[in-house]
Amino acid sequence: MALDQQKRVVSGMRPTGPLHLGHFFGVLKNWVEFQNNYNCYYFVADWHALTSEYSDPHRIKGFVGELVKDWYAAGLDPEKCVIFQQSQVKAHAELNLLLGMITPLGWLERNPTYKEVKQELVSKDLNTFGFLGYPVLQAADILIYRPDFVPVGQDQLPHLELTREIARRFNHLYSDFFPEPQAKLTETAKLPGLDGRKMSKSYGNCIYMGEEMDSVRPKVMSMLTDTNRMRKSDPGDPEVCNLYPYHRLMTPRETRQEIKANCTGAKWGCVDCKKILLTHLEEFLTPLQERRRELDDKPELIQEILDTGNKKALQEAGRTMDLVLEKLNFNF
Numbered sequence: 001m002a003l004d005q006q007k008r009v010v011s012g013m014r015p016t017g018p019l020h021l022g023h024f025f026g027v028l029k030n031w032v033e034f035q036n037n038y039n040c041y042y043f044v045a046d047w048h049a050l051t052s053e054y055s056d057p058h059r060i061k062g063f064v065g066e067l068v069k070d071w072y073a074a075g076l077d078p079e080k081c082v083i084f085q086q087s088q089v090k091a092h093a094e095l096n097l098l099l100g101m102i103t104p105l106g107w108l109e110r111n112p113t114y115k116e117v118k119q120e121l122v123s124k125d126l127n128t129f130g131f132l133g134y135p136v137l138q139a140a141d142i143l144i145y146r147p148d149f150v151p152v153g154q155d156q157l158p159h160l161e162l163t164r165e166i167a168r169r170f171n172h173l174y175s176d177f178f179p180e181p182q183a184k185l186t187e188t189a190k191l192p193g194l195d196g197r198k199m200s201k202s203y204g205n206c207i208y209m210g211e212e213m214d215s216v217r218p219k220v221m222s223m224l225t226d227t228n229r230m231r232k233s234d235p236g237d238p239e240v241c242n243l244y245p246y247h248r249l250m251t252p253r254e255t256r257q258e259i260k261a262n263c264t265g266a267k268w269g270c271v272d273c274k275k276i277l278l279t280h281l282e283e284f285l286t287p288l289q290e291r292r293r294e295l296d297d298k299p300e301l302i303q304e305i306l307d308t309g310n311k312k313a314l315q316e317a318g319r320t321m322d323l324v325l326e327k328l329n330f331n332f
């Protein structure tokens with residue numbers, strides 16, 4: 001199929017630190033899969049990182065390269081998808097400005113994510129224009145590529161809804177132009193962190209995509225399992241166990257059935273089960289480490305990936321902007 005007849009996909013992540021297995025199974029898995037079937041644009045949302053990191057922006061540059069490395073390790077192939085950097089495609093900012101003109105304040109103030117994050121991140125002053133406008137910039141990021149799908153994590157659904165609302169408002173004011181892009185979630189149930197809560201850097205309960213086994217091993221060995229199971233002779237219940245969701249993602253089905261039987265039958269202890277998981281975790285992480293090594297100490301390769309992607313994104317974004325400006329009679 002010709003590339004421009006293919007459906008289009010856009011998504012981004014903020015460069016704020018290393019990615020963990022929650023990111024992989026919650027989002028990246030889809031990104032990697034989609035690059036084979038769709039025309040994909042994946043970008044480093046460095047401007048969005050600034051909304052919360054504006055008082056200490058110097059670290060963002062380093063995180064940009066690290067993020068590209070994590071993506072590459074996960075299996076994103078710069079030959080199959082466009083990998084680029086938001087701040088290098090200035091048209092995102094121009095469309096952000098235009099969309100800002102038509103976005104009612106109430107939509108932004110009522111945004112549940114805005115309210116939550118502002119309450120949670122009390123350590124940072126998020127009483128800024130930029131933070132309130134976060135979803136408008138995100139809508140610009142997305143709509144500028146006129147995509148069909150946006151593969152994201154569950155937490156992004158309110159933002160996607162707002163993107164569609166902004167697209168509808170634009171279409172209503174200036175006649176039909178933008179598609180209403182659909183969110184795509186991974187099939188996988190959420191992967192809990194080491195302590196059973198959502199996997200999150202701020203909880204310190206993560207296994208990172210680039211983590212070496214020497215560091216993963218003690219983490220897994222100290223994981224909580226079925227807390228009702230006091231000793232090996234008690235029957236366990238995989239359905240309430242915090243380790244079992246990992247087996248679901250990483251352990252072959254036959255082994256999983258064996259685990260279930262021996263856990264509920266009180267034959268295997270949790271240490272046995274963790275050792276099996278470690279074997280499969282290692283099988284999962286090893287190819288990621290190998291791909292990551294291709295980019296180790298090669299900042300010029302990372303830059304080349306971004307330069308190539310930036311050029312393609314610039315072209316496509318420029319095409320949309322020409323049409324948008326025409327609609328507004330701003331094509332001076």
Ligand code: TRP
Nearest residue numbers: 011012013014045048138141142
């Ligand atoms: N808000 C997203 C996050 O925090 C990052 C993001 C910015 C994004 N622009 C986007 C995601 C456009 C998808 C599409 O992860």
